[in-house]
Amino acid sequence: xxxxxxxxxxxxxxxMATNIRRMAERLKAPVNFMEVCGTHTMSIYQYxxxxxxxxxxxxxxxxxxxxxxxPIGYVDKALACTADSRNIVATFGDMLRVPGSHSSLMExxxxxxxxxxxxxxxxxxxxxxxxxxxxxxxxxxxxxxxxPTIAASILEAGRQNLTNYCVLASHKTMPVPMDILTGDPxxxxxxxxxxxxxxxxxxxxxxxxxxxxxxxxxVVTGFEPADVMQGIEMLLAQVLSGDSRVxxxxxxxxxxxxxxxxRAILRQFFEPRDxxxxxxxxxxxxxxxxxxxxxxxxxxxxxTLDVPETLENxxxxxxxxxxxxxxxxxxxxxxxxxxxxxxxxACMVSSEGTCAAAYKYGR
Amino acid sequence: MKILSKDGxxxxxxxDGVQKEASVMLLGEDVSVGDYVIVHAGFAISRLDExxxxxxxxxxxEVFASEDMA
Numbered sequence: 363x364x365x366x367x368x369x370x371x372x373x374x375x376x377x378m379a380t381n382i383r384r385m386a387e388r389l390k391a392p393v394n395f396m397e398v399c400g401t402h403t404m405s406i407y408q409y410x411x412x413x414x415x416x417x418x419x420x421x422x423x424x425x426x427x428x429x430x431x432x433p434i435g436y437v438d439k440a441l442a443c444t445a446d447s448r449n450i451v452a453t454f455g456d457m458l459r460v461p462g463s464h465s466s467l468m469e470x471x472x473x474x475x476x477x478x479x480x481x482x483x484x485x486x487x488x489x490x491x492x493x494x495x496x497x498x499x500x501x502x503x504x505x506x507x508x509x510p511t512i513a514a515s516i517l518e519a520g521r522q523n524l525t526n527y528c529v530l531a532s533h534k535t536m537p538v539p540m541d542i543l544t545g546d547p548x549x550x551x552x553x554x555x556x557x558x559x560x561x562x563x564x565x566x567x568x569x570x571x572x573x574x575x576x577x578x579x580x581v582v583t584g585f586e587p588a589d590v591m592q593g594i595e596m597l598l599a600q601v602l603s604g605d606s607r608v609x610x611x612x613x614x615x616x617x618x619x620x621x622x623x624x625r626a627i628l629r630q631f632f633e634p635r636d637x638x639x640x641x642x643x644x645x646x647x648x649x650x651x652x653x654x655x656x657x658x659x660x661x662x663x664x665x666t667l668d669v670p671e672t673l674e675n676x677x678x679x680x681x682x683x684x685x686x687x688x689x690x691x692x693x694x695x696x697x698x699x700x701x702x703x704x705x706x707x708a709c710m711v712s713s714e715g716t717c718a719a720a721y722k723y724g725r
Numbered sequence: 726m727k728i729l730s731k732d733g734x735x736x737x738x739x740x741d742g743v744q745k746e747a748s749v750m751l752l753g754e755d756v757s758v759g760d761y762v763i764v765h766a767g768f769a770i771s772r773l774d775e776x777x778x779x780x781x782x783x784x785x786x787e788v789f790a791s792e793d794m795a
Contacts, residue, residue: 510751613774615772655748
C-alpha cells in the first residue's frame with residue numbers, strides 16, 4: 363500500500379533509531395516527549411518504539427484518546443438517553459464498553475435498549491430518515507477531526523428537514539489541555555509529538571501560541587513507525603540546538619493552515635465552551651457546544667434527561683494515565699481487575715486508549 | 726485510502742482491499758479518482774500529497790548531518 367509500506371520499513375526505522383541514540387548522547391539531561399494522539403499511542407506500542415529509544419529519551423502518553431477523556435457524567439447522560447424506548451442511540455463503537463456510574467451502553471443494549479453502532483455520523487442521519495417515528499440521538503464524542511463530521515451530519519439532517527435527529531455533544535479541542543500539561547512541572551515536558559489527524563483540520567499554526575508561551579518544541583507527526591521516529595529526531599534536534607518551533611513532519615497530510623472548510627462548518631454549528639476532561643477537570647474553552655440557533659439538534663435541549671449523580675470508581679487511575687503521570691503497568695488494576703473484556707476505566711476500552719494499547723502489545 | 730470512484734460529493738475509497746464509501750464535503754480541494762485521502766468517520770478530511778511524501782522519505786533515508794554523527 364502506497365504511503366504506508368514505505369513508512370514501515372524496518373531497516374529505515376532501525377537507522378533512525380541509531381541516529382536517535384547518537385543524538386541522545388549529547389543530551390545533558392533526560393527528556394520527556396508527550397504524544398497527544400491516540401493513534402500515536404497505539405503505533406508506539408504496536409511497533410515497540412519505546413524499546414528502540416535510549417533511556418534518556420522518554421515517551422509519555424497524553425490525553426489523546428477522545429473516548430478516554432470523556433467524563434463519566436457524559437456516559438451517564440448517554441445512558442439516560444437510552445431509558446426512553448422511543449429513542450435510538452447511535453454511537454461510534456468504542457463508546458459501548460465505557461463504564462458509566464452504574465452501567466454501560468453495552469449492558470443497556472443487552473437489556474434491550476436500542477443502541478446502534480455507526481461508522482459515520484451520516485449513517486445516524488439515515489437511521490433518523492428511516493425511522494421517522496423514533497428520535498435518533500447521536501453521541502458526539504471526539505476532537506477537531508470528528509467535530510466537523512458531526513457538524514456535517516446536522517447540516518445534512520437540516521437539508522432533509524429531519525426533526526428526529528439530535529446530537530449529545532461532548533467534543534473537545536486539542537491545544538487547551540496541552541497548555542495545561544506543558545505548565546505542569548511534574549511532567550517536565552520538553553516536546554510534543556502533535557496529533558496527526560487533528561492537525562489535518564487545525565493545521566500546524568494552531569500550536570504556535572503554545573510554542574510562544576512555553577518555548578516548547580512541537581512536531582506534527584504522522585503515525586507510521588518511521589514518522590514517529592522522525593518526529594522524535596526532529597524534537598531532539600530542536601532540544602539540542604536550544605530551539606523551539608512548530609515543525610510539520612507529517613507534511614504529506616498536514617499543512618500550516620489545516621482544513622479551513624472543515625473548520626468553517628465546525629464553527630457554523632458549534633461554539634467553544636468549558637469542558638470536563640477525565641483526569642484534567644474543567645478546562646476553559648476546551649469543548650464545543652451546539653450553537654443556540656441549531657438547538658433543535660441539541661439533545662440537551664430536545665430531551666429532559668434524568669441523570670444520576672456521578673459515581674467514580676476511586677480505584678480507577680485513568681486520570682493519572684491520561685496526564686501521562688502513571689504508566690498503565692503501574693496501575694494496580696491493570697490486567698488484573700481491568701481488562702479490555704471487563705474494563706474499569708475508559709483507557710482500557712478504546713483501541714486508542716493507553717491501557718488498551720499497553721495490554722494488547724505489552725511493553 | 727485510494728479513491729476508486731467519485732460521484733458528486735461521494736467517493737468509494739480502498740485500503741488493504743477494504744472498500745468504504747465516504748463524503749468529500751469537508752475537503753477544501755478537488756480530488757479525483759486515483760488520489761489518496763485520509764478518511765475519518767466517513768469523511769475525507771485531507772488529501773495525501775505525493776511530493777511531500779517523497780520528500781519526507783528522502784529526509785528519512787538521508788544519512789544525518791555529520792555533526793549528529795560525531
